[in-house]
Amino acid sequence: MEFDSIDCMTSSDVIDDDDEIHHHNQLSSLLKSHSNNGSSNSIVSPAVHSSTTSVHELLECPVCxxxxxxxIHQCHNGHTLCSTCKTRVHNRCPTCRQELGDIRCLALEKVAESLELPCKYSSLGCPEIFPYYSKLKHEALCNFRPYNCPYAGSECTVVGGIPFLVAHLRDDHKVDMHSGCTFNHRYVKSNPREVENATWMLTVFHCYGQYFCLHFEAFQLGMAPVYMAFLRFMGDxxxxxxxxxxxxVGGNGRKLIWEGTPRSIRDSHRKVRDSHDGLIIQRNMAxxxxxxxxxxxxxxVTGRIWKEQQNPEGGACIPNLCS
Structure with missing residues (x-):
C-alpha cells in the first residue's frame, strides 16, 4: 500500500496545502517506521508483534x-480521537484545545482496515487473530475473556479466571467450600417475615473437576415473599x-423437587434470579x-449434581450419576 495515496479529509472545512502535507508526511513517517518492510497487501504483518503493537497505539483514543x-476525528493540528469522546470534550481537542470541527482522519481509517491483531485475551490463551474491525466483536464473546466474580452479596468488581475466582471467593468473601456432588444444607432465619434481596447465601462445590455455585436467597416476587435456590456453573x-x-425441599409429608441445567456465571446472578430458573418456594410453604x-x-435443601454423557449408539444424553 502506498501511504502517500492516503489522506485525511474534512467534511465541512478545507485544509490548506501546507497543513495537509505536514499531516500527511507525519502519518507516513510513523507508519513507515513500524512497517518493517511489510508486503504491499498489508501495512503490518501479524507475525511482527512489536510492529503491530506500535501501529495499534496510533489507533488508541487519547481520552478513553x-x-x-x-x-475517527482529528483537529486541525492532526490530533485524533474517537467519535464517542468527541462529544464528551465539547468539540475541543483534548491535546491542543483547538476546535475540532468535523474533520475525518481517513488515513487512520484506511490503516485500521489493513491491520490484523491478536485478541486482547491472547495472554489468557486465545490464539485468534482478527482483522481490526472484527476484533472488537470477537472480544465481547471470547471464551477466554475473564469472568466476573459470582459473589452476589456485594457489588464485587473482581474479574479473573476460574482458579483465581475460586481462591478469591474462599479468601476474600469467606465462602463455604465443599467437595462432592451431593449436598444437604439447612437454612435458618429467626425472623422470616423480613424478606430482603440482601438475604442470601452462597456455597461453592467442587465436583467432576469443576466448580459450582449454589445460591439461596429471599426476595420479593411481585407482592409475594419467596425463597429461591439455584445452581451456577463456573465456566462457559x-x-x-x-x-x-x-x-x-420438604417436610410434613410434602416435598418440592426441581431439576435443571446450571447456568453459567457468564449470566449474572440477578439475570438468573429474575428469570426464575431455579427452585422457588413461597414463604408460607417454606x-x-x-x-x-x-x-x-x-x-x-438437598441436592445432587450429575454429568450428562453422550450415548454413542442413540446419540441421546444419559445421566452419569455421581457415586
Whole structure:
C-alpha cells in the first residue's frame, strides 16, 4: 500500500496545502517506521508483534484509551480521537484545545482496515487473530475473556479466571467450600417475615473437576415473599450444558423437587434470579416445611449434581450419576 495515496479529509472545512502535507508526511513517517518492510497487501504483518503493537497505539483514543473505529476525528493540528469522546470534550481537542470541527482522519481509517491483531485475551490463551474491525466483536464473546466474580452479596468488581475466582471467593468473601456432588444444607432465619434481596447465601462445590455455585436467597416476587435456590456453573455456557442438578425441599409429608441445567456465571446472578430458573418456594410453604409454630425458618435443601454423557449408539444424553 502506498501511504502517500492516503489522506485525511474534512467534511465541512478545507485544509490548506501546507497543513495537509505536514499531516500527511507525519502519518507516513510513523507508519513507515513500524512497517518493517511489510508486503504491499498489508501495512503490518501479524507475525511482527512489536510492529503491530506500535501501529495499534496510533489507533488508541487519547481520552478513553480504547481502540478507535470509524468515524475517527482529528483537529486541525492532526490530533485524533474517537467519535464517542468527541462529544464528551465539547468539540475541543483534548491535546491542543483547538476546535475540532468535523474533520475525518481517513488515513487512520484506511490503516485500521489493513491491520490484523491478536485478541486482547491472547495472554489468557486465545490464539485468534482478527482483522481490526472484527476484533472488537470477537472480544465481547471470547471464551477466554475473564469472568466476573459470582459473589452476589456485594457489588464485587473482581474479574479473573476460574482458579483465581475460586481462591478469591474462599479468601476474600469467606465462602463455604465443599467437595462432592451431593449436598444437604439447612437454612435458618429467626425472623422470616423480613424478606430482603440482601438475604442470601452462597456455597461453592467442587465436583467432576469443576466448580459450582449454589445460591439461596429471599426476595420479593411481585407482592409475594419467596425463597429461591439455584445452581451456577463456573465456566462457559456450552460446557455448563454437560451437567444437570436437582434440588429438593420438604417436610410434613410434602416435598418440592426441581431439576435443571446450571447456568453459567457468564449470566449474572440477578439475570438468573429474575428469570426464575431455579427452585422457588413461597414463604408460607417454606414455613410449613419448617414445622413447629412457623415463626422461624428451618429449611433443609438437598441436592445432587450429575454429568450428562453422550450415548454413542442413540446419540441421546444419559445421566452419569455421581457415586
Amino acid at each position: 484509551t480504547n481502540s478507535m473505529y470509524p468515524p 455456557e456450552v460446557e455448563s450444558r454437560n451437567y444437570s442438578y436437582s434440588l429438593e 414455613l410449613f416445611f419448617s414445622g413447629g409454630d412457623r415463626k422461624e425458618l428451618k429449611l433443609r
